[in-house]
Amino acid sequence: xxxxxxxxxxxxxxxxxxxxxxxxMDLRGSGTVNGIRSLFGTVFRPVESVTRVVVRPVENAxxxxxxxxxxxxxxxxxxxxxxxxxxAKIGAIASVREAQELLAxxxxxxxxxxNSCSAQVVGESPSNYAQTVEINRGSECGIKxxxxxxxxxxLIGKVTDVFNGRAVVMLVTDPSYSLAVxxxxxxxxxxxxxxxxxxxxxxxxxxxxxxxxIxxxxxxxxxxxxxxxxxxxxxxxxxxxxxxxxxxxxxPTGTGDINKPGQANQSEITVPAGADLPLxxxxxxxxxxxxxxxxxxxxxxxxxxxxxxxxxxxxTAGGASSxxxxxxxxxxxSRVIKRAGSLGPLLEVKISANLDALNFVRVMLxxxxxxxxxxx
Amino acid sequence: xxxxxxxxxxxxxxxxxxxxxxVLSLQTTLFNDMRPFGVCLQVMLLLAASAGLARGSETGAxxxxxxGLMYDMVLTTPxxxxxxxxxxxxxxxxxxxxxxxxPNWWSRMLLAAGASAAGMILMPVALTxxxxxxxxxVDVIGIAFVVAAFNAVFSLPVERVxxxxxxxxxxxx
Numbered sequence: 171x172x173x174x175x176x177x178x179x180x181x182x183x184x185x186x187x188x189x190x191x192x193x194x195m196d197l198r199g200s201g202t203v204n205g206i207r208s209l210f211g212t213v214f215r216p217v218e219s220v221t222r223v224v225v226r227p228v229e230n231a232x233x234x235x236x237x238x239x240x241x242x243x244x245x246x247x248x249x250x251x252x253x254x255x256x257x258a259k260i261g262a263i264a265s266v267r268e269a270q271e272l273l274a275x276x277x278x279x280x281x282x283x284x285n286s287c288s289a290q291v292v293g294e295s296p297s298n299y300a301q302t303v304e305i306n307r308g309s310e311c312g313i314k315x316x317x318x319x320x321x322x323x324x325l326i327g328k329v330t331d332v333f334n335g336r337a338v339v340m341l342v343t344d345p346s347y348s349l350a351v352x353x354x355x356x357x358x359x360x361x362x363x364x365x366x367x368x369x370x371x372x373x374x375x376x377x378x379x380x381x382x383x384i385x386x387x388x389x390x391x392x393x394x395x396x397x398x399x400x401x402x403x404x405x406x407x408x409x410x411x412x413x414x415x416x417x418x419x420x421x422p423t424g425t426g427d428i429n430k431p432g433q434a435n436q437s438e439i440t441v442p443a444g445a446d447l448p449l450x451x452x453x454x455x456x457x458x459x460x461x462x463x464x465x466x467x468x469x470x471x472x473x474x475x476x477x478x479x480x481x482x483x484x485x486t487a488g489g490a491s492s493x494x495x496x497x498x499x500x501x502x503x504s505r506v507i508k509r510a511g512s513l514g515p516l517l518e519v520k521i522s523a524n525l526d527a528l529n530f531v532r533v534m535l536x537x538x539x540x541x542x543x544x545x546x
Numbered sequence: 547x548x549x550x551x552x553x554x555x556x557x558x559x560x561x562x563x564x565x566x567x568x569v570l571s572l573q574t575t576l577f578n579d580m581r582p583f584g585v586c587l588q589v590m591l592l593l594a595a596s597a598g599l600a601r602g603s604e605t606g607a608x609x610x611x612x613x614g615l616m617y618d619m620v621l622t623t624p625x626x627x628x629x630x631x632x633x634x635x636x637x638x639x640x641x642x643x644x645x646x647x648x649p650n651w652w653s654r655m656l657l658a659a660g661a662s663a664a665g666m667i668l669m670p671v672a673l674t675x676x677x678x679x680x681x682x683x684v685d686v687i688g689i690a691f692v693v694a695a696f697n698a699v700f701s702l703p704v705e706r707v708x709x710x711x712x713x714x715x716x717x718x719x
Contacts, residue, residue, distance in 0.1 A: 177604070178603070178604050181604055181607060181608060182607065182637075185607060185608070185611050185629075185630075185633050186630075188611075188626070188629075189611075189626045189627075189629055189630040189633075190626070191626075192615075192624075192625045192626030192629070193624050193625065193626040193627060193630075193676055195625070196624045196625040196626065197624055197676065197677070203625050206619070206625075207619050207625070210616070210619040210620075211619070211620075213567075214567065214570065214571070214619070214620065217567050217568065217570075217571045218570075218571040218574055218575060220571070221568070221571035221572060221575050221576070222571075222575045225572065225575055225576040228576060229575075229576060229579045229580070232579065232580050233579070293574060293575075293578065294578060295621065295622065296573050296574045296577065296578045296586055296620070296621070297586065297621050297623070298585060298586050298588075298666075298689050299623070299669065299670055299673060299678070299681040300621060300622050300623060302622050330622060331622065338622055340622070345678065345679045345680025345681065346678065346679070457680070458680055459680035459681060459683065460685060461584075461685065462680075
């Protein structure tokens with residue numbers, strides 16, 4: 171009996187020591203641990219592939235039973251979205267192209283100038299505590315740890331492990347995820363309505379000019395956010411308004427100055443108020459785990475920035491040390507939690523990409539300047 | 547050389563390794579897709595608990611460690627955390643089983659469920675200890691409940707498999 175107890179104690183002690191050693195080695199980024207993982211993956215992948223083929227009918231049956239109603243609903247919703255998106259598509263493509271040309275003309279970096287590698291999601295984490303997915307492209311494609319991953323809707327995460335032919339992507343909802351982002355606070359538009367009745371003056375002008383605004387189109391589905399698009403009013407001449415010499419037209423009068431946007435009180439033009447271009451404030455996006463939306467912290471409580479509006483777009487901030495280039499769409503502000511003092515608000519973010527149904531993704535082969543080889 | 551290979555193949559932990567490899571592939575494919583109530587079912591945990599129920603606490607701890615280590619290999623969590631938790635689950639299942647006077651099918655199911663629930667609570671605790679954030683939430687209770695219920699249902703066949711895999715080879719004269 172004493173011998174048995176000794177053996178048991180020795181076994182428990184050995185297991186404990188082994189655990190401590192393994193955890194320590196892994197947390198310190200030991201190459202041996204990565205090698206063992208890679209070797210195990212080589213042995214395990216063929217078994218997994220065979221099992222995947224064998225259990226596929228069972229999976230399909232399960233999905234048929236459990237998800238049939240959802241799929242029908244989603245199909246209907248997607249049909250509506252396609253119909254809605256078709257009209258906006260052409261204008262959006264033109265806008266994006268113009269924006270990229272403008273950025274290129276000014277020597278500014280654009281997402282189009284960054285190489286990328288397309289991949290397919292082949293599996294997600296079989297754990298209840300880690301939000302990761304596995305993609306079927308790896309180091310052979312030039313993928314490195316830290317590179318941002320996005321799909322058509324926006325950012326989904328970053329690469330955390332790279333092997334030959336596969337890589338692991340940590341989703342933005344993972345508690346370990348953090349990234350610098352910008353919140354684009356959409357300003358309220360000011361609509362100027364004619365106030366006092368106009369005064370009739372004599373003039374020799376023979377034409378009148380009306381101003382129309384081009385309807386805004388977006389590619390992201392985020393209201394108020396036009397990627398790279400600055401919409402200028404286009405003056406058009408109304409031929410029917412041509413009058414004879416000495417015609418009488420109404421001229422704006424009053425206290426406002428028509429040359430200052432937002433101050434003319436006789437025009438029916440809707441313009442953003444003078445300094446009301448979208449204001450940006452940077453913060454840190456942090457995942458909060460399963461079933462919780464990520465939050466943006468460290469937004470300063472500035473009077474100029476004002477209160478953050480719900481639905482304001484959140485995009486990556488970029489920068490020399492950020493793992494993602496600027497202006498990748500992340501999502502929209504879904505809730506603003508006000509905090510006392512100078513803490514600034516806490517913003518809950520609704521991610522643009524649907525992380526529950528990931529298929530094709532794009533890994534941007536982007537490394538910040540501080541990470542590149544030869545960087546100081 | 548062949549004799550040596552035969553000797554290795556007769557080792558009970560090698561047999562368990564092969565069984566665990568198949569169960570792990572089921573875990574990463576079938577049970578990764580089938581998520582009742584949004585919970586990923588944990589058959590690897592069931593394997594560890596069943597090893598303890600089948601062959602006692604000491605064997606359960608070693609088998610649990612092995613199974614957990616294999617599971618760690620495909621997860622992004624620190625290597626060794628799952629191994630430690632699964633070893634504890636295997637040990638706990640075997641130890642609790644030794645107190646049952648006349649074990650029957652329902653007592654085994656109950657023990658498998660209890661050990662699984664303990665494992666699902668221990669896992670986020672261990673992850674928090676090694677520095678992970680946001681894993682120890684109230685959701686853990688629901689997850690533990692669903693996993694325990696499922697593991698109780700499948701504990702008897704899995705325990706039988708473990709009993710076969712961890713049996714000592716018969717001595718032939």
